[in-house]
Amino acid sequence: MTLQRFLVAAFLVFVLGISAVYAGINRVPFRQEGAHEMHKSSQSSVIITGGNVSPLPMIPNGKA
Amino acid sequence: MTKYKLFSWSALLISVALLILPRLIPICNGLMKNGSPMSCHYTYQAEFIFALLAVILASALFVLRTEEARLLTGFILLLLGIIVIVLPQPWASGICQAGGCMKTAFFSNIGGGWLALSGAGIVWLTGRKAR
Numbered sequence: 001m002t003l004q005r006f007l008v009a010a011f012l013v014f015v016l017g018i019s020a021v022y023a024g025i026n027r028v029p030f031r032q033e034g035a036h037e038m039h040k041s042s043q044s045s046v047i048i049t050g051g052n053v054s055p056l057p058m059i060p061n062g063k064a
Numbered sequence: 065m066t067k068y069k070l071f072s073w074s075a076l077l078i079s080v081a082l083l084i085l086p087r088l089i090p091i092c093n094g095l096m097k098n099g100s101p102m103s104c105h106y107t108y109q110a111e112f113i114f115a116l117l118a119v120i121l122a123s124a125l126f127v128l129r130t131e132e133a134r135l136l137t138g139f140i141l142l143l144l145g146i147i148v149i150v151l152p153q154p155w156a157s158g159i160c161q162a163g164g165c166m167k168t169a170f171f172s173n174i175g176g177g178w179l180a181l182s183g184a185g186i187v188w189l190t191g192r193k194a195r
Contacts, residue, residue: 006127010120017083017116026083026112028090030101 075182104165138186145180
């Protein structure tokens with residue numbers, strides 16, 4: 001095998017290996033333990049707005 | 065089989081073994097409370113890329129003809145073997161303190177040592193011939 005052919009083959013092997021890392025087939029899959037609490041939003045709208053919720057309803061005309 | 069071929073095959077076989085090691089002896093596959101993977105995951109992703117490089121360099125030993133090129137390749141394999149040993153250390157990338165990855169690290173340390181010795185063997189052989 002010539003060096004040029006080897007370099008092409010080595011580059012293909014390298015790209016294949018990086019694709020394996022991207023796809024995650026080089027390792028065992030992560031353990032999925034049911035529904036994760038951490039994926040749900042635990043914040044209420046009051047926390048998001050910092051507690052500054054106006055008690056008056058917003059009227060489209062801009063008059064409260 | 066010449067000594068050079070023996071060291072080359074040894075380096076190639078151990079590189080392939082290091083590549084598939086996390087599939088054979090899995091590292092921790094759980095997630096941390098914040099949903100991110102543990103440190104051993106990142107360490108072994110890096111180890112995979114270094115093992116991939118080692119596979120390519122070890123295969124190059126069968127193609128290269130000049131003594132200088134063989135010497136340099138053997139030297140880089142020696143360095144890659146040391147990197148494989150260093151990565152799981154807590155002062156480098158690190159692994160979990162008490163997890164399944166401790167077993168993987170034990171075998172990857174043996175593999176890294178073997179790879180480093182194979183690289184050193186090639187350096188020794190080709191360096192002796194070059195003189």
